[in-house]
Amino acid sequence: MRIKNTIxxxxxxxxxxxxxxxxxxxxxxxxxxxxxxxxxEIIFIFxxxxxxxxxxxxxxxxxxxxxxxxxxxFVFCDGYLxxxxxxxxxxxxxxxxxxxxxxxxxxxxxxLKEEHSTQVxxxxxxxxxxxxxxxxxxxxxxYMMLVTSFKTQIALLVNPLDFSINFAQDIKDLFKSYFxxxxxxxxxKYIVTSTIVSVGTVIITLLFAIPAAYAVARLxxxxxxxxxxxxxxxxxxxxxxxxxPLYTIFSQLGLRNSIEGLLxxxxxxxLPVAIYMLxxxxxSIPKELEEAAILDKLSWFGIIIKIIIPLSIxxxxxxxxxxxxxxxxxxxxSLMFLxxxxxxxxxxxxxxxxxxxxxxRQYLMAGSVVVTLPxxxxxxxxxxxxxxGLTAGSVKG
Amino acid sequence: MxxxxxxxxxxxxxxxxxxxxxxxxxxxxxxIFANIWISFKEVELKDIRIPEPRAxxxxxxxxxxxxxxxxxxxxxxxxxIQEIRDVSFQDSFxxxxxxxxxxxxxxxxxxxxxxxxxxxxxxxxxxxxVIFATNDGSKIDKKNLKSIKPKLDGKSDNILLNTNxxxxxxxxxxxxxxxxxxxxxTFYYTFFGTVGSIIFGILTAQMVNQKFYGRTFMRSVxxxxxxxxxxxxxxxxxxxxxxxxxxxxxxxxxxxxxxxPINLLGQKYIEISILxxxxxxxxxxxxxxxxxxxxxxxxxxLFILARLQAIPKELYEAADVDGASPFQKFFNITLPQITAVxxxxxxxxxxxxxxxxxxxxxxxxxxxxTRTLPINxxxxxxxxxxxxxxxxxxxxxxxxxxxxMFFYFKLLxxxxxxx
Numbered sequence: 001m002r003i004k005n006t007i008x009x010x011x012x013x014x015x016x017x018x019x020x021x022x023x024x025x026x027x028x029x030x031x032x033x034x035x036x037x038x039x040x041e042i043i044f045i046f047x048x049x050x051x052x053x054x055x056x057x058x059x060x061x062x063x064x065x066x067x068x069x070x071x072x073x074f075v076f077c078d079g080y081l082x083x084x085x086x087x088x089x090x091x092x093x094x095x096x097x098x099x100x101x102x103x104x105x106x107x108x109x110x111x112l113k114e115e116h117s118t119q120v121x122x123x124x125x126x127x128x129x130x131x132x133x134x135x136x137x138x139x140x141x142x143y144m145m146l147v148t149s150f151k152t153q154i155a156l157l158v159n160p161l162d163f164s165i166n167f168a169q170d171i172k173d174l175f176k177s178y179f180x181x182x183x184x185x186x187x188x189k190y191i192v193t194s195t196i197v198s199v200g201t202v203i204i205t206l207l208f209a210i211p212a213a214y215a216v217a218r219l220x221x222x223x224x225x226x227x228x229x230x231x232x233x234x235x236x237x238x239x240x241x242x243x244x245p246l247y248t249i250f251s252q253l254g255l256r257n258s259i260e261g262l263l264x265x266x267x268x269x270x271l272p273v274a275i276y277m278l279x280x281x282x283x284s285i286p287k288e289l290e291e292a293a294i295l296d297k298l299s300w301f302g303i304i305i306k307i308i309i310p311l312s313i314x315x316x317x318x319x320x321x322x323x324x325x326x327x328x329x330x331x332x333x334s335l336m337f338l339x340x341x342x343x344x345x346x347x348x349x350x351x352x353x354x355x356x357x358x359x360x361r362q363y364l365m366a367g368s369v370v371v372t373l374p375x376x377x378x379x380x381x382x383x384x385x386x387x388x389g390l391t392a393g394s395v396k397g
Numbered sequence: 398m399x400x401x402x403x404x405x406x407x408x409x410x411x412x413x414x415x416x417x418x419x420x421x422x423x424x425x426x427x428x429i430f431a432n433i434w435i436s437f438k439e440v441e442l443k444d445i446r447i448p449e450p451r452a453x454x455x456x457x458x459x460x461x462x463x464x465x466x467x468x469x470x471x472x473x474x475x476x477x478i479q480e481i482r483d484v485s486f487q488d489s490f491x492x493x494x495x496x497x498x499x500x501x502x503x504x505x506x507x508x509x510x511x512x513x514x515x516x517x518x519x520x521x522x523x524x525x526x527v528i529f530a531t532n533d534g535s536k537i538d539k540k541n542l543k544s545i546k547p548k549l550d551g552k553s554d555n556i557l558l559n560t561n562x563x564x565x566x567x568x569x570x571x572x573x574x575x576x577x578x579x580x581x582x583t584f585y586y587t588f589f590g591t592v593g594s595i596i597f598g599i600l601t602a603q604m605v606n607q608k609f610y611g612r613t614f615m616r617s618v619x620x621x622x623x624x625x626x627x628x629x630x631x632x633x634x635x636x637x638x639x640x641x642x643x644x645x646x647x648x649x650x651x652x653x654x655x656x657x658p659i660n661l662l663g664q665k666y667i668e669i670s671i672l673x674x675x676x677x678x679x680x681x682x683x684x685x686x687x688x689x690x691x692x693x694x695x696x697x698x699l700f701i702l703a704r705l706q707a708i709p710k711e712l713y714e715a716a717d718v719d720g721a722s723p724f725q726k727f728f729n730i731t732l733p734q735i736t737a738v739x740x741x742x743x744x745x746x747x748x749x750x751x752x753x754x755x756x757x758x759x760x761x762x763x764x765x766x767t768r769t770l771p772i773n774x775x776x777x778x779x780x781x782x783x784x785x786x787x788x789x790x791x792x793x794x795x796x797x798x799x800x801x802m803f804f805y806f807k808l809l810x811x812x813x814x815x816x
Contacts, residue, residue, distance in 0.1 A: 026648060029648065029651060030644070035651075036651060036652065036653065037652065037653070038652060116720075116722040116723065119722045119723045119724050120722075120723055122723075123723040123724075127604050127607055127609070130600060130601065130604040131604060131609065131615060134601055134604075134615075134618075134619060135615070135618060137691070138618055138619065138621055138622060138691075139618060139621075140637075141630065141633045141634060141637060142621065142625075142633075144633060144636070144637060144644060145629065145633045148636065156642065157642055160642040160643070160644060160647040161644065161647050161648065161651060208416050208417040208420060209417060211412075211413035211414070211416070211417075212413055212414045212416070212417035212418070214413060215409070215410040215413040215414045216414070219406050219407075219409060219410040219413075220403070220406060220407070220410075221406065221407045221410035221411065222407070224410070227414065227418070234421060234425055234426070236745075236748060237425060237429070238748075238749075238751075238752030238771075238794065238795075238798070239752070239754075240752050240754050240771040240774055240775075240791060240794065241428075241429060241432060241752075241791045241792075241794060241795055242424075242425060242428045242429070242432075243774065243775075243778075243791075244432060244435065244774065244778050244784055244787045244788050244791060245427075245428035245429075245431035245432045245435060245788070246424070246428050247778075247784075248431070248435065248440075248445045248557065248784065249428070249431065251445050251446065252445060252446075252447055252555075252557075264420070264424060265424055267420060268420050268421050268423075268424030268425055269424070269425070271417055271420060271421055272421060275417060300409045300413070325624060328626065329624075329625075329626040329627060331626070331627055331628055331755045331759075332754055332755055335758075336779075346626075347626055347627075347628040350628045350629065350632065351628055351759070354632055361636055364632055364636075365632070365633065365636070367629075368626075368628070368629030368630075368632055368633060369629075371626045371628065371629050372625045372626055372629045375624055375625060375626060376621065376624065376625060379617070379620070379621075379624045380617055383617055386624070387620075387699065
């Protein structure tokens with residue numbers, strides 16, 4: 001049992017080490033270093049040796065000394081294998097090894113005797129592996145988007161793997177793509193349009209949704225159950241089905257290429273979920289407050305303004321942020337309704353830009369950064385509100 | 398007293414809900430019916446513009462005669478395919494203008510020129526000229542004359558409103574041999590996209606549910622692909638996967654994993670042999686599904702994580718006492734607790750993936766074997782300009798979705814009964 005566990009432990013930890021080193025090598029390659037091989041076989045042998053040695057030595061040396069000794073040996077051998085690499089690469093390898101040995105140091109030879117210890121080890125390492133894997137897979141495209149926007153077309157074609165940014169250059173050269181898209185491609189105007197459309201959608205949606213949600217949550221009227229169930233069914237209705245009739249109707253009414261047209265459509269598509277989210281929250285507000293207000297002869301309007309809205313600021317903010325995000329990111333309707341560059345939103349403008357094969361990729365990526373940054377900033381800053389909005393309204397997308 | 402109170406309550410409720418209901422009705426429900434209507438018609442993109450009678454007014458002075466003026470109207474029918482009936486024309490003039498040549502179709506009363514032009518066929522054009530002179534001999538102000546615009550009016554058929562229906566669109570959609578292919582592509586895309594995102598969602602939720610340093614940060618990062626704009630992400634992926642100088646291909650070439658670049662988004666099939674079996678993989682479709690999973694697994698993650706955090710800790714403690722292994726705990730405690738969430742997620746994601754348009758459109762435009770039904774709506778309606786066909790395809794989508802929901806709920810209902 002113990003032998004089997006020992007073998008499994010060293011294999012799992014070795015694969016984890018190979019994964020760590022490979023990611024580091026990929027990142028180093030993207031800084032322009034020429035590394036042509038992962039040297040998997042050698043790292044595999046080293047990993048096995050380190051894990052076994054770790055188990056064998058046990059507590060006989062202080063763990064910090066052990067980590068430093070093993071890491072240094074590995075770095076020297078690695079440095080011998082691939083020579084002429086800058087010192088920062090080797091420092092990185094050292095830190096990775098240090099981290100790795102710290103991770104495995106909680107497993108001891110005696111611990112491996114325990115029942116389920118292989119499964120526990122597998123679970124631990126899978127979690128670690130998952131954290132790194134998903135961080136890499138998710139963040140890498142964002143990293144690439146950002147870095148590409150600072151490069152030049154020639155540099156990208158000469159060595160597509162060199163993403164190192166030269167910070168020594170003039171700030172005008174560094175941000176050249178951004179200057180170009182704002183000057184020659186009118187991105188400033190598109191930002192204004194996108195902001196007007198998104199903020200406008202939020203305001204109109206809230207104006208319509210708060211009264212309706214209040215009625216659904218509190219008042220008794222004929223057709224109430226029908227209304228509240230149909231809200232969600234309507235919400236599930238696909239946008240692609242609405243596109244052709246809306247296009248024909250808007251063409252005949254002359255609403256295409258207008259901000260008003262977009263505002264109407266965005267509001268209508270976000271209203272159901274806004275009402276759904278708000279009415280759920282309104283129901284949780286104690287009724288006694290309103291009863292006191294009715295005795296004070298406050299009208300329904302007064303109740304909404306003076307009692308409901310101040311009490312449901314968190315729910316209203318999460319609806320507002322969620323609606324803002326949907327309107328800002330929306331692409332399908334802006335593609336259908338806007339064909340005049342003067343009324344483009346940001347998303348539509350980037351798609352238009354990419355339609356021209358001549359457009360250098362760094363401009364495209366600079367545009368993408370411009371459209372992505374506000375949303376990510378809002379998301380990170382107001383995460384608490386947005387996550388509750390996402391969970392409630394997440395049928396959309 | 399109570400009765401009146403209930404009545405006012407009702408009234409208030411209707412006043413409060415009416416704006417929202419009206420808006421949703423006119424922008425969502427009405428178009429759905431309009432879609433059914435259009436799908437039974439032969440309509441092309443150019444037909445939806447309503448034909449208008451138009452006139453361009455040109456003012457010309459006549460040499461040596463400052464009290465006279467020549468006005469030329471360039472009349473035309475804006476439509477290339479439809480006629481306009483009973484075109485009427487009206488233009489007004491200053492109070493000292495007398496007409497010199499009155500067309501038999503027109504009348505001049507109280508300084509208003511009114512004409513009845515009758516019917517204009519499609520593409521109709523006419524140069525219509527009138528000459529005026531001032532009756533008091535004063536000079537003519539050309540600018541003032543130009544600023545007054547003539548009014549034209551006419552009747553025309555709105556092709557959308559007549560009652561000529563045809564089944565041609567549906568016949569074309571359903572019985573053309575590519576329909577099965579379209580349906581299969583859409584199904585692969587939807588099914589694997591949904592299942593993949595749920596599997597990744599379970600893995601990540603299980604991961605974040607454990608305690609580790611930087612857990613809240615990890616939770617935000619996992620949601621990035623879902624909150625970022627699809628346009629930006631799709632183009633970034635396109636650059637990443639580009640066969641000529643894309644990062645992925647360059648990396649794989651650099652590490653000698655592949656010998657020639659792979660066009661992940663532009664190649665329909667790739668030959669793969671595993672254990673001696675050769676089979677063809679739909680490469681571009683697989684890549685698009687990968688993007689789909691990457692972009693939407695955060696949603697599954699969010700749902701499942703919320704559910705995982707609600708599982709009572711006692712269950713796991715009891716399992717620990719019984720000496721259960723981590724995998725036993727996962728399969729016997731965690732999975733049964735999240736099946737309900739997963740079945741809801743499956744339905745929601747299935748429906749939305751089935752209708753997904755933007756992702757495929759931006760990545761491949763529907764080329765190299767990635768044409769799904771929603772892409773077909775766009776291509777029929779706007780690339781081929783056949784609005785009727787596009788509508789018919791979207792009606793087929795709705796019908797398929799309703800069928801799916803019907804069977805899904807029936808199946809789900811059965812399982813609930815069994816439990």
